[in-house]
Amino acid sequence: MLTRTFGALADPTRLAIVGRLSRGAATMGELAAPHEVTLPAITKHVRVLVDAGLVARRRSGRTVVCTLRREAISEVEEWLGDLTSYWNNTVDRLEELLREDDDGH
Numbered sequence: 001m002l003t004r005t006f007g008a009l010a011d012p013t014r015l016a017i018v019g020r021l022s023r024g025a026a027t028m029g030e031l032a033a034p035h036e037v038t039l040p041a042i043t044k045h046v047r048v049l050v051d052a053g054l055v056a057r058r059r060s061g062r063t064v065v066c067t068l069r070r071e072a073i074s075e076v077e078e079w080l081g082d083l084t085s086y087w088n089n090t091v092d093r094l095e096e097l098l099r100e101d102d103d104g105h
Contacts, residue, residue, distance in 0.1 A: 001053065002079055005072060008052035013037065014045050018054060021068040028064045 009015050017031050032042040046066055049055035053072045058065050 001072075001075060004052040005054060005076060008048050008054060011045065011048075013042075014049055017042075017045060017049060017066075018068065021055060021066060022073075025065050025067045028066065031066060
């Protein structure tokens with residue numbers, strides 16, 4: 001699932017859409033406004049985000065409203081947390097080894 005998530009987020013326009021949706025729901029027109037692309041292009045970007053599980057769409061009359069799916073973002077946060085813990089532990093071990101080496105010489 002993370003491969004699809006990161007693949008979807010690799011595009012700057014889609015990343016910006018997710019950033020906008022992190023502040024609350026938005027219509028397709030609101031998502032398109034800051035970009036120099038057509039509404040059909042934004043629709044395709046949103047479809048990729050929906051397929052990746054990052055965004056949900058609902059129709060309200062003739063308007064399509066998009067929201068961020070927090071559970072998908074939580075998966076990314078968990079993965080990043082694990083990665084951060086790994087690197088923090090690795091750096092801590094390296095610092096210990098360097099201190100031991102300094103004390104030994």
